[in-house]
Amino acid sequence: MTEYTGDADVTEAVAQAHRREWAQVLAATVRVTRDLDLAEECAQDAYAQALRKWATTGVPERPGAWLTTVARNRAKDILRRESVLRSALPLLVMDEVVAGPQDGADPQAVDDDWLRLIFTCCHPALSRDAQVALTLRLVCGLSTTEVARAFLVQDTAMAARITRAKKKISGARIAYRVPAPDDLPERLGSVLDVVHLVFTTGHAAPVGSRLVRQDLVDGAIHLARTLHRLLPGNSEVAGLLALVLLTDSRRDTRVSADGELVLLSEQDRTRWDTRQIEEGSALLTESLRRGGPTRYALQAAIAAVHAEARIWEETDWTEVIGLYRELHRLWPSSVVVLNLAIAVGFRDGPEAGLAELTPLLDDPALGTYSYLSAARADFLRALGRWAEAATSYEEALTMTDNEVERAFLARRLAEVTDRLG
Known part of the structure; x- marks a missing residue:
C-alpha cells in the first residue's frame, strides 16, 4: 500500500x-x-x-x-x-472467438478489452455522432456534461443520446469482440477516427487543470500499436500510429516546470523524444509506400516537418502549406483550413495570416472554436493592434475551459491591455 x-x-x-x-x-x-x-x-x-x-x-x-x-x-x-x-433483457453477445491476426501479427494483439470496447462503440449500426459520444463517455471517461459541451447540446439531450446508443447495442445483440477479418474494413475507419479522438482529447485536454491527459495519450498509442499488430499491412493504421508518435514526441516540452503552456515556437527541441520521431518517421514512410497519402499520413507528414527543423526559424512553411492543402483536398475540414491560414501567416507574415483568417469568422463550424480567436489575437498582437488583440483574447477565453490554456490567454490579454496604457 x-x-x-x-x-x-x-x-x-x-x-x-x-x-x-x-x-x-x-x-x-x-x-x-x-x-x-x-x-x-x-x-x-x-x-x-x-x-x-x-x-x-x-x-x-x-x-x-x-x-x-x-x-x-x-x-x-x-x-x-x-x-x-x-435473463429476459437483451445483452451483449460475448463471442469468445476473436479474429485471427494477419501473417506477421502478434497473436495477442486482439486480446484487448479496451479495443473490444472501442469496436463495440464504433459498430456501424450506430450513427457517427453516437459512436463519438459513446467513446468520449465510456472510453475517455468524460462526464455527460463534458460530452454535451463537446457537441454543443444540452446535458439532458446528450444523456438521452448515450442511453439510446447503449440500448441499441444491446437490442441489436452486437458482439463485444474485435470483428473477423472480413468485417474489419467496414469498421476500421470509425475505429481509427475514435482512436485519434482519444489521442487528441488527451493531447490537448478540453477541460481540467492539466494541458495533457497522459492516460488518454498513452491509451491511444497502445490502441494504435495494437491495431498495427492486427493489421500490419494497412497504410491507414501505419499513418495513424506515425501521427500519434510524432505528435507525442514533444510531450516533455509543452508545459514549463511552472506548469505554463509553452508554444511550439519556444519549445526546447533537444528534449523531443528522438526514438519516437525515428519510429514515427519510419511508419510514415511505410504508410506512404503501401498506400499513398491518407488523412493520417498527411497529418503525420506535417508533424515530421516540424520534427526535422532544428529550430523554429528553420521550419519549411511552404512544405507545411502544401501538405495542408493536400489534406484539405482529401479531408475537407474547417479546422484544416484554419491551420492552413495560420501556416500562411507564419510564412508570409501576420497581415497575410489575418487575411486568411478573416473569411473563417463566418464559418459556423468554428463559431465556438477558441483557437480561431486565439490565432487571430496572436497575429493582431504581432502587428501592434493592441485593442483588437485584447478583444480576440477575451473571445478565446470565453470559449476555453482548460486551465493551462486559460492562464496563457490571460497572460497574453494582460500584456496587450498594458500596451493600451
Whole structure:
C-alpha cells in the first residue's frame, strides 16, 4: 500500500486512477455484465468505494487491479440477485472467438478489452455522432456534461443520446469482440477516427487543470500499436500510429516546470523524444509506400516537418502549406483550413495570416472554436493592434475551459491591455 497524508491525497489518487484506469476497469467489467449500463454503474461504485476505503487502508500498489476486482465483484453480486429479471433483457453477445491476426501479427494483439470496447462503440449500426459520444463517455471517461459541451447540446439531450446508443447495442445483440477479418474494413475507419479522438482529447485536454491527459495519450498509442499488430499491412493504421508518435514526441516540452503552456515556437527541441520521431518517421514512410497519402499520413507528414527543423526559424512553411492543402483536398475540414491560414501567416507574415483568417469568422463550424480567436489575437498582437488583440483574447477565453490554456490567454490579454496604457 502507498502512504498517504490525508483526504486530499486519497481524492487525488482516486482522480488519477480514474484518468488512467477508467476504460480498462469498465471494459473488464463489461465482460462480466454483458451490459454497458450495469458495467458503468459497477465501475462508478468501485471508485466511490475507493474514496472511502483508501482513506483507511492506503492506496493500493495497483489501483487499477483493485478497482477492477471491486467492480467485477459488485457486478457478480448484482447479477446473482437479479438473475431472473436480467435473463429476459437483451445483452451483449460475448463471442469468445476473436479474429485471427494477419501473417506477421502478434497473436495477442486482439486480446484487448479496451479495443473490444472501442469496436463495440464504433459498430456501424450506430450513427457517427453516437459512436463519438459513446467513446468520449465510456472510453475517455468524460462526464455527460463534458460530452454535451463537446457537441454543443444540452446535458439532458446528450444523456438521452448515450442511453439510446447503449440500448441499441444491446437490442441489436452486437458482439463485444474485435470483428473477423472480413468485417474489419467496414469498421476500421470509425475505429481509427475514435482512436485519434482519444489521442487528441488527451493531447490537448478540453477541460481540467492539466494541458495533457497522459492516460488518454498513452491509451491511444497502445490502441494504435495494437491495431498495427492486427493489421500490419494497412497504410491507414501505419499513418495513424506515425501521427500519434510524432505528435507525442514533444510531450516533455509543452508545459514549463511552472506548469505554463509553452508554444511550439519556444519549445526546447533537444528534449523531443528522438526514438519516437525515428519510429514515427519510419511508419510514415511505410504508410506512404503501401498506400499513398491518407488523412493520417498527411497529418503525420506535417508533424515530421516540424520534427526535422532544428529550430523554429528553420521550419519549411511552404512544405507545411502544401501538405495542408493536400489534406484539405482529401479531408475537407474547417479546422484544416484554419491551420492552413495560420501556416500562411507564419510564412508570409501576420497581415497575410489575418487575411486568411478573416473569411473563417463566418464559418459556423468554428463559431465556438477558441483557437480561431486565439490565432487571430496572436497575429493582431504581432502587428501592434493592441485593442483588437485584447478583444480576440477575451473571445478565446470565453470559449476555453482548460486551465493551462486559460492562464496563457490571460497572460497574453494582460500584456496587450498594458500596451493600451
